[in-house]
Structure formats: C-alpha cells, structure tokens
Amino acid sequence: KNEVEQSPQNLTAQEGEFITINCSYSVGISALHWLQQHPGGGIVSLFMLSSGKKKHGRLIATINIQEKHSSLHITASHPRDSAVYICAVSPPLGAQKLVFGQGTRLTINP
Amino acid sequence: DAGVIQSPRHEVTEMGQEVTLRCKPISGHNSLFWYRQTMMRGLELLIYFNNNVPIDDSGMPEDRFSAKMPNASFSTLKIQPSEPRDSAVYFCATSPGVNTEAFFGQGTRLTVV
Numbered sequence: 001k002n003e004v005e006q007s008p009q010n011l012t013a014q015e016g017e018f019i020t021i022n023c024s025y026s027v028g029i030s031a032l033h034w035l036q037q038h039p040g041g042g043i044v045s046l047f048m049l050s051s052g053k054k055k056h057g058r059l060i061a062t063i064n065i066q067e068k069h070s071s072l073h074i075t076a077s078h079p080r081d082s083a084v085y086i087c088a089v090s091p092p093l094g095a096q097k098l099v100f101g102q103g104t105r106l107t108i109n110p
Numbered sequence: 111d112a113g114v115i116q117s118p119r120h121e122v123t124e125m126g127q128e129v130t131l132r133c134k135p136i137s138g139h140n141s142l143f144w145y146r147q148t149m150m151r152g153l154e155l156l157i158y159f160n161n162n163v164p165i166d167d168s169g170m171p172e173d174r175f176s177a178k179m180p181n182a183s184f185s186t187l188k189i190q191p192s193e194p195r196d197s198a199v200y201f202c203a204t205s206p207g208v209n210t211e212a213f214f215g216q217g218t219r220l221t222v223v
Contacts, residue, residue, distance in 0.1 A: 048210070
C-alpha cells in the first residue's frame with residue numbers, strides 16, 4: 001500500500017463544476033503539499049499546509065491531521081484547470097524528502 | 111529570479127553513453143532535490159542536498175547514478191552508462207530551507223535508445 005493515496009485517479013467534469021480531489025496518507029507528517037503539473041510537464045507548488053485550510057483564488061486546500069486526510073477543491077472550474085494534481089507529504093521535522101501520491105488527472109471540458 | 115533552471119530540456123542518447131543533467135537553483139535556496147518521474151512509478155526522490163552537502167541518496171537507483179553540488183549555484187546528475195530503463199523526466203527542485211515550499215524546474219526529458 002502506498003504511503004500517500006489519491007482519489008480519484010482520473011476526473012472529467014464540465015466547466016463550472018465544483019471539483020474535489022482527495023489525499024490520504026498513512027505516515028506522520030510535518031506538512032502536506034499540493035502540486036499542479038500541466039501537460040507541458042512543469043510542476044508548480046499550489047499549497048503547503050500543516051493544519052486547517054488555505055485559499056488561493058478558486059483553489060482551496062484543507063487538511064485534517066487526525067484523520068490523515070486532505071482535500072483540494074476547485075470552485076467554478078475552467079478548462080485551464082486541466083492538469084495533474086499531485087499530493088505530497090513531508091515527513092516529520094528533520095527529514096526533507098517529499099513522498100508523492102500517484103496524481104489525479106483532471107480534465108475540464110468547455 | 112528566473113526560477114530553477116534545468117538543462118537540457120530534452121536529451122536523447124544511445125544506450126551506454128554518459129548523460130549529464132544540470133540544475134541552477136534559485137539564489138539563496140539552501141536545499142536542492144533531484145526527482146525522477148515515470149509513468150509506472152510517478153515522482154521519486156533520488157537525492158537531496160542541504161548547503162551543498164548530500165543528505166540522503168537512498169533513492170539513487172544504482173552506482174550508475176551520481177550527483178554533485180560543487181557550489182550553491184550548480185548541481186549535476188550524471189548517469190554512466192545510461193540504459194533504456196533510465197528514460198524518464200528528471201526534475202530539480204529547490205527550497206529556501208527545511209520544510210518549506212519547493213520550487214521545481216521545468217524538467218529534463220531523457221530518452222535512452
């Protein structure tokens with residue numbers, strides 16, 4: 001079993017829909033990261049969070065430390081949101097390497 | 111700042127040849143990471159450096175892989191000899207310090223034929 005599991009693996013939706021991508025992890029962490037990878041291949045960090053909720057534009061990330069679960073939400077989705085969204089966790093303080101989920105491929109149709 | 115700069119963006123080489131991938135970190139970032147991404151295994155950490163010192167190289171697949179960071183502004187990942195199974199996208203990422211946000215380069219797509 002992977003230490004970081006994402007669901008769904010693939011998601012197709014219509015423009016304007018509310019999107020939720022889930023991430024569960026089985027290890028202790030100091031932080032959780034949400035990354036975005038566009039078809040061109042570049043990876044961009046969207047959020048890094050260790051508790052509660054963060055919002056940036058139409059993107060919202062939440063984390064529940066007790067349940068070892070995080071969600072990434074996209075409101076009013078747009079075709080340009082089409083990308084692979086990757087959840088990654090940082091182990092407890094002192095160990096820097098990220099452990100990645102397999103990613104969720106999101107396609108937003110116009 | 112131009113961000114993390116990787117070169118080359120694409121590399122096609124024949125099996126058995128030496129391949130060198132390069133990374134220029136964001137100025138002032140103390141941590142540098144080399145990742146490999148494949149369809150089968152997703153993103154995996156190969157090695158990371160703190161203040162130019164290799165901290166964890168447990169992800170380096172085998173002795174054919176080596177990485178160096180001779181100074182704060184440059185790192186290399188070398189594969190010698192290369193094999194077709196090394197074909198992947200190799201990302202360099204840097205961060206300002208421990209447990210901070212990571213900034214990724216555009217990646218080097220390596221194809222070994």
